[in-house]
Amino acid sequence: MIGLSTVADVRAAEDVLLARTPEGALMQRAATGLATVCLRLLGRAHGTRVTALVGGGNNGGDALFAGAHLAARGARVTAVLLDPGRAHPAGLAALRRAGGRVTGPGDPDGLDRADLVLDGIAGIGGRGGLRPEAARLAERAATGPGIPVAVDVPSGVDADTGAVEGTAFPAVHTVTFGAVKPGLVVGEGRGYAGTVHLVDIGLGPHLARPRAYQLTDDDVAAHLEPPGDGDDKYSRGVVGIVAGSATYPGAAVLCTGAALRTRAGLVRYAGTAADGVRASWPEAIVTDARPGDAGRVQAWVVGPGTGTDDDARSVLAEVLATDLPVVVDADALTMAAREPDLVRRRSAPTVLTPHDREFARFGAEVGADRIGSARRLAADLGAVVLLKGNATVVADPDGTAFVNATGTTDLATAGTGDVLSGILGALLATGTPPAETAAAAAHLHGRAGQAAGESGPLIAGDLVRRLSPTVGRVRGLGLRDSGA
Ligand SMILES: NC(=O)C1=CN([C@@H]2O[C@H](COP(=O)(O)OP(=O)(O)OC[C@H]3O[C@@H](n4cnc5c(N)ncnc54)[C@H](O)[C@@H]3O)[C@@H](O)[C@H]2O)[C@@H](O)CC1
Numbered sequence: 001m002i003g004l005s006t007v008a009d010v011r012a013a014e015d016v017l018l019a020r021t022p023e024g025a026l027m028q029r030a031a032t033g034l035a036t037v038c039l040r041l042l043g044r045a046h047g048t049r050v051t052a053l054v055g056g057g058n059n060g061g062d063a064l065f066a067g068a069h070l071a072a073r074g075a076r077v078t079a080v081l082l083d084p085g086r087a088h089p090a091g092l093a094a095l096r097r098a099g100g101r102v103t104g105p106g107d108p109d110g111l112d113r114a115d116l117v118l119d120g121i122a123g124i125g126g127r128g129g130l131r132p133e134a135a136r137l138a139e140r141a142a143t144g145p146g147i148p149v150a151v152d153v154p155s156g157v158d159a160d161t162g163a164v165e166g167t168a169f170p171a172v173h174t175v176t177f178g179a180v181k182p183g184l185v186v187g188e189g190r191g192y193a194g195t196v197h198l199v200d201i202g203l204g205p206h207l208a209r210p211r212a213y214q215l216t217d218d219d220v221a222a223h224l225e226p227p228g229d230g231d232d233k234y235s236r237g238v239v240g241i242v243a244g245s246a247t248y249p250g251a252a253v254l255c256t257g258a259a260l261r262t263r264a265g266l267v268r269y270a271g272t273a274a275d276g277v278r279a280s281w282p283e284a285i286v287t288d289a290r291p292g293d294a295g296r297v298q299a300w301v302v303g304p305g306t307g308t309d310d311d312a313r314s315v316l317a318e319v320l321a322t323d324l325p326v327v328v329d330a331d332a333l334t335m336a337a338r339e340p341d342l343v344r345r346r347s348a349p350t351v352l353t354p355h356d357r358e359f360a361r362f363g364a365e366v367g368a369d370r371i372g373s374a375r376r377l378a379a380d381l382g383a384v385v386l387l388k389g390n391a392t393v394v395a396d397p398d399g400t401a402f403v404n405a406t407g408t409t410d411l412a413t414a415g416t417g418d419v420l421s422g423i424l425g426a427l428l429a430t431g432t433p434p435a436e437t438a439a440a441a442a443h444l445h446g447r448a449g450q451a452a453g454e455s456g457p458l459i460a461g462d463l464v465r466r467l468s469p470t471v472g473r474v475r476g477l478g479l480r481d482s483g484a
Pocket residue numbers: 014018026027028030055056057058059060062083121122123124125126127128129130131134151152153177201
């Protein structure tokens with residue numbers, strides 16, 4: 001797992017480390033790591049042009065020292081000082097010694113010819129939307145030819161939430177120090193950070209235990225282990241699907257197929273789209289009776305395409321009255337938002353899987369702080385909330401959160417959510433902790449999306465078709481990651 005550390009946690013760890021290291025040592029580690037990534041991106045230093053946008057804090061100091069490293073290797077480095085009176089003195093001196101040029105914000109000509117632009121305007125000390133002069137430079141960098149590289153955090157991005165007010169520096173690469181900050185991987189910030197490179201400056205042992213994580217293939221592989229010698233079709237959990245309707249059988253077919261393709265132990269289906277499911281998936285055990293008559297299961301998925309009429313409501317209430325884990329998706333979310341106590345009174349795990357509009361039905365818009373919003377709803381309902389989006393967020397009622405690292409915008413197509421709930425139900429039936437399981441499902445779903453999107457636009461059925469090879473691939477990558 002990759003821990004995502006808040007600004008407060010990074011500051012606290014830095015304080016401990018700063019007291020134990022010679023003055024300036026941490027900034028040297030940061031700047032050396034930054035220059036190393038820049039050299040890799042440029043391919044060579046000699047003859048290249050680098051423009052550093054330099055604010056009045058330590059983030060600007062990092063940019064100046066990295067600029068000095070690059071200048072010492074033959075790059076033509078120009079530092080544009082936003083606040084000349086407050087530019088990091090030692091960094092400025094180092095850059096000058098190495099032959100770098102220094103200008104002010106009125107003379108940022110270098111931006112139009114740069115091979116690489118370093119954004120050292122503001123890092124974790126940045127507050128609110130970029131000031132006009134900084135915003136102008138960020139916008140010019142966006143249209144210029146140079147590779148935009150953010151120092152620690154793209155300026156204008158809130159490092160904790162990913163919120164962006166107005167303009168932010170549109171990085172293609174972000175070189176971040178000590179720990180990945182949540183704002184680099186979630187919400188709008190994710191789009192501004194590009195590829196995140198983590199430079200180890202020795203903070204690790206001093207960092208508080210993170211409350212948010214990204215899962216890796218290695219972590220997800222642990223949720224996808226093949227059956228053991230002693231397993232049979234029942235032993236690793238049976239999932240029950242309540243989805244679709246006579247008018248909308250598609251959701252039932254996608255959800256059931258996704259469950260089968262994720263962990264094909266045994267999948268039961270109960271609902272009014274039984275004929276469609278039978279025709280598509282002879283492997284599933286199908287009934288058009290109520291969930292209680294479907295046979296024993298270890299987890300339920302309820303909601304995709306069920307509608308919200310009285311019958312659908314009574315089926316939802318029946319499923320939520322069980323002591324089994326339940327995934328509440330789509331139409332079931334609309335009904336649960338009207339009667340949240342159906343969820344609150346449960347003691348078994350519940351996972352809600354809203355997109356933004358479904359989330360808002362529970363009383364508040366998602367807003368710019370997606371992790372915070374998911375955490376609030378999870379705590380309010382005592383349920384895991386999987387908030388879908390470009391970077392899906394999972395929040396446990398205890399505050400632990402996960403931000404998904406996989407996926408593609410190709411997933412923005414009808415029915416892909418039905419596939420996610422099928423995957424999630426299948427994994428939840430194994431009895432693993434619900435929040436991490438939900439995060440694993442989102443990860444696998446994203447990987448299937450990436451695989452299906454490789455050859456062009458995808459439709460939801462392509463995800464189901466790609467699931468088996470994707471499970472195999474994630475298992476394999478997991479083995480490789482863990483060094484086996
Ligand atoms: N504390 C440490 O030991 C280390 C800090 N490091 C660097 O230091 C950074 C934190 O430094 P600081 O605390 O000095 O703060 P920053 O340099 O991140 O931010 C403060 C500067 O940003 C400007 N600023 C803030 N909001 C702005 C806005 N909306 N528009 C325009 N300008 C704005 C301020 O005027 C000030 O010049 C980290 O992000 C990292 O890059 C690294 O060198 C590693 C070691």
